[in-house]
Amino acid sequence: PSKINLKDYKKPSFDVETVDLDIKLFEDHAQVDSTLKMVRQTAGDLVLFGEELDLIAVTMNGKPLTVEDYQQQAGTLTIANVPDELVLEIQVRICPQTNTALEGLYMAGSGDDTMFVTQCEPEGFRKITFYPDRPDVLAIFTTRLEADKRYPTLLANGNLVEAGEVADAPDRHYAIWHDPTNKPSYLFACVVADLDVLTDSYTTSEGRDILLEIYAKSADIDKCDVGMQALKDSMKWDEVNYGRAYDLDRYMIVAVSQFNMGAMENKGLNIFNTACVLSSPETTTDSRSFSVKAIIAHEYFHNWTGNRITCRDWFQLCLKEGFTVYRDQSFSADQQSSAVQRIDDVATLRAHQFAEDAGPLAHPVRPESFVEINNFYTTTVYEKGAEIVRMIANTLGADNFRKGTDEYFRRYDGQAVTVEDFLSALSITDDKIEDFIDWYRQPGTPVVSGHQDYDSATQTLTITLSQQTRHVSGFDAPKPLPIPVATALFDKDSGDIVTERMLLLDQATQTFVFENVAGEPVVSLLRDFSAPVQLNYDYQDEDLAFLLKHETNGFNRWQVTQMLVNRILLQGRGSKSSPDVYLQAVAKTLPTLATDDAMLAARLLDIPSAQELASAIHTDYDPELVKQQREGLYQQLADALKNQWATLYKQLPMQSYEDSAEARGTRALRNVVLDMALTANVDGANEWAQQQYDNASCMTERFGALKVMVNHQLADADAYLADFYNRFQNNDLVIDLWFSVQASADTVTTEAIQSLLTHTDFDWNTPNRVRSVISAFTSQPTVLWTEEGLDIYIAVIKKLDDANPVLASRLLQVLARWNTLSEPRRQMAHDKLLDLQQAVSSKHVLESLTSVLG
Ligand code: HT7
Numbered sequence: 001p002s003k004i005n006l007k008d009y010k011k012p013s014f015d016v017e018t019v020d021l022d023i024k025l026f027e028d029h030a031q032v033d034s035t036l037k038m039v040r041q042t043a044g045d046l047v048l049f050g051e052e053l054d055l056i057a058v059t060m061n062g063k064p065l066t067v068e069d070y071q072q073q074a075g076t077l078t079i080a081n082v083p084d085e086l087v088l089e090i091q092v093r094i095c096p097q098t099n100t101a102l103e104g105l106y107m108a109g110s111g112d113d114t115m116f117v118t119q120c121e122p123e124g125f126r127k128i129t130f131y132p133d134r135p136d137v138l139a140i141f142t143t144r145l146e147a148d149k150r151y152p153t154l155l156a157n158g159n160l161v162e163a164g165e166v167a168d169a170p171d172r173h174y175a176i177w178h179d180p181t182n183k184p185s186y187l188f189a190c191v192v193a194d195l196d197v198l199t200d201s202y203t204t205s206e207g208r209d210i211l212l213e214i215y216a217k218s219a220d221i222d223k224c225d226v227g228m229q230a231l232k233d234s235m236k237w238d239e240v241n242y243g244r245a246y247d248l249d250r251y252m253i254v255a256v257s258q259f260n261m262g263a264m265e266n267k268g269l270n271i272f273n274t275a276c277v278l279s280s281p282e283t284t285t286d287s288r289s290f291s292v293k294a295i296i297a298h299e300y301f302h303n304w305t306g307n308r309i310t311c312r313d314w315f316q317l318c319l320k321e322g323f324t325v326y327r328d329q330s331f332s333a334d335q336q337s338s339a340v341q342r343i344d345d346v347a348t349l350r351a352h353q354f355a356e357d358a359g360p361l362a363h364p365v366r367p368e369s370f371v372e373i374n375n376f377y378t379t380t381v382y383e384k385g386a387e388i389v390r391m392i393a394n395t396l397g398a399d400n401f402r403k404g405t406d407e408y409f410r411r412y413d414g415q416a417v418t419v420e421d422f423l424s425a426l427s428i429t430d431d432k433i434e435d436f437i438d439w440y441r442q443p444g445t446p447v448v449s450g451h452q453d454y455d456s457a458t459q460t461l462t463i464t465l466s467q468q469t470r471h472v473s474g475f476d477a478p479k480p481l482p483i484p485v486a487t488a489l490f491d492k493d494s495g496d497i498v499t500e501r502m503l504l505l506d507q508a509t510q511t512f513v514f515e516n517v518a519g520e521p522v523v524s525l526l527r528d529f530s531a532p533v534q535l536n537y538d539y540q541d542e543d544l545a546f547l548l549k550h551e552t553n554g555f556n557r558w559q560v561t562q563m564l565v566n567r568i569l570l571q572g573r574g575s576k577s578s579p580d581v582y583l584q585a586v587a588k589t590l591p592t593l594a595t596d597d598a599m600l601a602a603r604l605l606d607i608p609s610a611q612e613l614a615s616a617i618h619t620d621y622d623p624e625l626v627k628q629q630r631e632g633l634y635q636q637l638a639d640a641l642k643n644q645w646a647t648l649y650k651q652l653p654m655q656s657y658e659d660s661a662e663a664r665g666t667r668a669l670r671n672v673v674l675d676m677a678l679t680a681n682v683d684g685a686n687e688w689a690q691q692q693y694d695n696a697s698c699m700t701e702r703f704g705a706l707k708v709m710v711n712h713q714l715a716d717a718d719a720y721l722a723d724f725y726n727r728f729q730n731n732d733l734v735i736d737l738w739f740s741v742q743a744s745a746d747t748v749t750t751e752a753i754q755s756l757l758t759h760t761d762f763d764w765n766t767p768n769r770v771r772s773v774i775s776a777f778t779s780q781p782t783v784l785w786t787e788e789g790l791d792i793y794i795a796v797i798k799k800l801d802d803a804n805p806v807l808a809s810r811l812l813q814v815l816a817r818w819n820t821l822s823e824p825r826r827q828m829a830h831d832k833l834l835d836l837q838q839a840v841s842s843k844h845v846l847e848s849l850t851s852v853l854g
């Protein structure tokens with residue numbers, strides 16, 4: 001398959017003004033009739049994209065075309081000598097019932113419990129009909145849906161215009177929807193199902209009354225309130241923070257259990273993975289419920305950043321995703337402690353994006369070429385993309401950032417634009433913002449190194465910082481990037497801040513001078529993680545312990561403990577710390593912090609995951625050694641605070657369920673303390689776990705207890721697992737938790753994984769279920785990176801290669817760091833990946849495999 005390059009972008013030769021779709025669903029196929037009104041834009045043939053379509057008929061301006069009039073090649077239909085204005089009518093037949101790739105129009109569910117849904121981003125619309133399926137072609141859609149009455153719910157984008165019975169077919173009915181907004185085909189959606197609906201309303205700041213609807217199976221409708229509230233909160237938040245109001249009379253969300261990703265922002269008709277919209281205290285953990293709210297917000301925010309202003313081409317994906325992730329992170333930071341939000345976002349970035357940037361899948365936030373765009377829905381595009389917007393926002397300050405975003409919406413509303421357009425609008429108050437373009441072009445995580453010199457005679461502090469980014473092959477030699485480094489100087493005696501400043505490091509090496517500094521201060525750098533870089537500053541362990549005590553910024557208190565942990569765990573890799581300073585600092589901080597901010601206290605006890613630690617190791621990675629060191633430090637921490645755990649656990653009693661930041665903090669800390677107490681063999685901790693499970697008021701408590709029982713192999717763990725299964729066997733999302741707690745257990749074996757994969761509830765057609773075993777399994781690198789572990793993992797990729805290549809390719813990308821393993825694992829992994837290359841055929845998996853193999 002051929003590569004598509006950013007530099008080859010050409011405008012489409014035709015625009016579509018209107019498209020009328022008529023989708024008729026039958027028992028074993030669907031018929032799609034489309035009428036496209038088109039107008040020429042530039043010279044050239046008319047090119048339509050189409051995949052897996054059975055072409056029945058085409059007419060142009062009322063005249064039937066024959067096979068001599070057009071050329072049908074793999075993936076395209078080309079018509080030459082086309083007039084400047086035309087009406088094209090196309091009839092195709094498709095088969096949603098056998099569509100396991102979950103792109104285009106597909107049937108989800110099985111037996112009597114089925115529904116039809118679409119997923120068109122990025123290139124799924126071409127699996128519904130022939131169309132100029134590219135984001136820079138915007139059109140007005142009218143959709144007629146027709147189906148058997150056993151599917152009472154017929155939904156498409158926009159407003160309902162008409163619904164009724166089908167003449168001469170008493171079992172069938174139809175609905176017609178009209179979307180008055182111009183949109184690209186990737187935002188098209190329709191749903192044909194039998195669902196219940198939760199209804200609400202919202203009046204916008206502009207006075208528009210909006211009908212809000214969340215559609216779900218009747219058994220799940222009681223789990224839609226959290227999502228509905230989050231939707232209303234998001235609508236308000238976007239009005240207050242960006243001046244953006246909703247623009248249609250109806251906003252619909254549909255919950256689907258078979259879905260490749262989290263959710264999709266189709267205009268006025270979002271489609272959500274059930275895992276990302278359903279939430280109830282009894283069935284959903286706090287962290288999942290919190291991410292439900294964030295994902296609802298994310299998809300809602302796309303209405304302006306993605307839908308009204310969309311991407312010119314798929315290389316610009318970060319334009320909508322980076323900005324929208326930044327917006328959802330800011331929204332979430334307003335719903336809880338902003339320090340904890342930043343900690344969680346940075347931990348994700350470090351564990352996944354830094355690893356991607358350090359390995360063979362490294363690519364710029366705006367890639368320059370791809371074979372399969374689905375392979376570029378990556379953490380680099382999303383999370384690093386969001387970090388760039390954050391740096392710009394912080395550099396501009398709140399007022400000028402708002403002026404810039406207002407200008408962006410004013411200038412480009414209704415258009416398909418580029419990253420350059422975005423930067424040009426944001427730079428109206430400061431043209432240096434355009435320099436951030438290099439962050440979009442250059443792969444690799446910059447490493448910022450530095451040291452300080454204090455001259456007591458002149459009372460001057462000089463901080464020297466330098467930056468270095470690895471050269472990723474295939475790209476130009478890296479250039480220095482503009483790196484905002486938020487800095488504070490702390491007085492060593494009082495612990496107070498003496499100066500705060502945002503340093504802009506935009507050269508290879510730079511010095512920053514602070515005058516009138518009485519006494520050498522402790523410097524806190526990269527506060528709130530002001531740039532997505534790795535920091536190597538010349539700190540003493542004691543400086544870090546000092547900052548843990550005196551930093552006013554909660555994120556930085558976490559950051560310095562993480563630095564201490566990394567220094568200990570990466571021993572022998574240039575680090576030389578002993579655990580004492582760290583253990584003492586945590587022991588001193590914990591009691592007060594536990595009462596002041598329990599959620600932050602829980603994060604302070606974080607030891608980076610095995611995967612995150614692995615991402616900092618570039619050669620000779622030995623998963624056994626990392627596991628041993630990680631568990632060793634965890635044990636030391638648990639032992640060092642052994643006499644605190646019982647007091648702390650009792651200070652955090654279980655109460656009736658409440659969804660407040662404070663109650664969530666208490667639950668989070670209690671789960672961590674329980675695990676620590678079991679690790680330290682505190683008397684009675686086994687019983688605490690059992691009582692927490694038995695008396696749980698919510699899933700966070702119950703699942704927290706189950707998890708520690710499984711991980712610590714408590715005597716009754718199997719009985720509790722069985723109880724959990726029996727209680728929740730009718731709830732797929734909870735059964736996903738049941739699979740994942742076993743597949744990610746510290747003690748998991750390949751036999752256990754194998755038996756989960758052959759369990760009667762395992763289902764290859766439901767990505768959530770596949771991920772609940774296979775993705776969970778990757779959290780145990782000592783088992784994954786063995787012959788048997790890799791055989792299982794790679795067999796899954798092979799199996800999914802044809803059925804669901806998007807999922808297969810995403811699973812494969814997790815193996816990208818094989819090259820850092822120590823021998824003989826490295827060679828073994830390489831051989832297995834080479835074998836895989838012979839056994840797969842999707843362009844998705846082949847492109848990822850070529851990159852992974854390097
Ligand atoms: N814009 C969406 C990205 C997406 C997707 C979603 C669901 C299924 C398949 C998908 N392919 C691409 C999700 C988002 O970022 O909001």
Ligand code: ZN
Pocket residue numbers: 298302320321324
């Ligand atoms: Zn998105």
